[in-house]
Amino acid sequence: MIETEGLTRKFGGVTAVDGLTLKVDDGEVFGFLGPNGAGKTTTVRVLCCLISKTSGTARIAQYEVGDGADSVSIRKIIGLVPDNVGLYEGMSAYDNLDFYGKLYDRTESQRKESNEYFLKMLGLWEKRDSAAGTFSKGMKQKLAVARALIHDPQVLFLDEPTANLDPESAKTVRDFILELKREKKTIFLNTHNLDEAQRICDRIAILNTRLMAIGTAEELERTVKGRQTVIRLSRTSDAVVRAMERLSLSNLSYDGARAAFDVVDPEKENPPVVRAIIEAGGEVQTVTVQGSTLEEAYLKLVKEQQ
């Protein structure tokens, strides 16, 4: 659905996005992670044909990003929720949606139907005649999401949709995104929120001007240090330590009653270690396998580039 190849955008001498190559499948929820100034919003703006690319190629569906005629076609099949919701604060919730419905050439009956559907679905129907300016941040965000969906787009771009929201509002917006995911909408989600990305996204890309990594959350977690076995001992001795050292375990660390080492296949690698500990007179209390978190992966990748 979305495909970029060496996509680059420069502002004067500053490169905001450098040679981005990625592919987002139809119906996929794709998370775009990165620190402030990483080029996430610039990427979305380029893909939404709001600003031009400096070089490279990008396609959405069958349309070429950057081509004059295709730009209008792209904007017809996408919906955008920018980082600043940009509602018409003096207009009612209903009129905000209706205005956009008209711009997408929806008929009056189509607009009526979709305005009611989204306002009810997002719990804003009772407030439909209230000015958007009187809404809470969460309500505004929900209305902005409804606005982006009013024409039933094939691709939805969400730029930090839960930033600055209280936990309850953030959850409502996230639940709505999950609902859209069930409806097989292609979603391109810019976010700082690693937990959100992990919970919602099928795949995640980490961007810091350049693409640092791409994959499922699990795949990214593994890029840091794979998995680690931690053994807690209720009885230990020098003999136990020597027995473990003889096994040539990767990155073995030993701290009193706690031993830790890296594993690739814990089910295969852990039993001989436990056996060696017991044979050396040790007593095992717990054996746990820990993975690195997405946060660790993210921080490592971003730090590495800096």
Add this chain to the structure above:
Amino acid sequence: MSLKHSWIIATKDLKAIRHRKTILYTLVITPIALSLLFGYIVQYAVSSAAPGTSVSDYAFLLDAFAFWFVIIAAILPSPIASYSIVGEKVERSLEPLLATPVTDGEILLGKSLAAFIPTILASYAGAAIYMAYADRALYGVVGYLYYPNWEMVVILLLLAPLTCLLSIELNVIISSRVTDVRAASQLGSVVFAPFMGLYIAGEIDVITLNAITLLVISAILAGLSVGMFYMSTRTFQREEILTKWK
């Protein structure tokens, strides 16, 4: 270009203007108050004139008052255009609007219509009041309806619309550099200065504001308007708006 899209944007802005009391009062009060004032002055001049005074003795006054409808057309669009463009910039509502299939030209046309239509209607309404008032006062002296005359026709059909257009174009350019609606409106209002200069030049007999002079001014304005249109469309491009507008 779809006129339908432009009209949707214009009607949205026109609706919003209705709720902006300052703009609404400026639109309604300015032309009506000036028309009534000018009419009253004409009536006073006629009633206090010596017997045998002819219409030519009033001509300089009547031409000068008529020219004020050009000045009105220069001043009125400024608060509307500023609100409609800088207001959207402040509300950050331009980005989602630019993400729709609507083209830059359609948005610009919609915004221009929202400033043009009420200005022209207000100017025409004011001119109608003034002409009726002045004709009522003058009829007893000249024996015919002085207005509408060729000067007024040129002013209302050529000069006022062109001036209004120029004012809107200037406001678009100013809007790209300003983040405050009031500042944009005040800066945009400077477009009235050259017209005020023409008015004063007419008053002190440097030029005569007759139909021919007004046609020449219209031609100059048309040329200026084309140049400003080019500049304003260059300014109002989504790339410029999202990356360079302050």
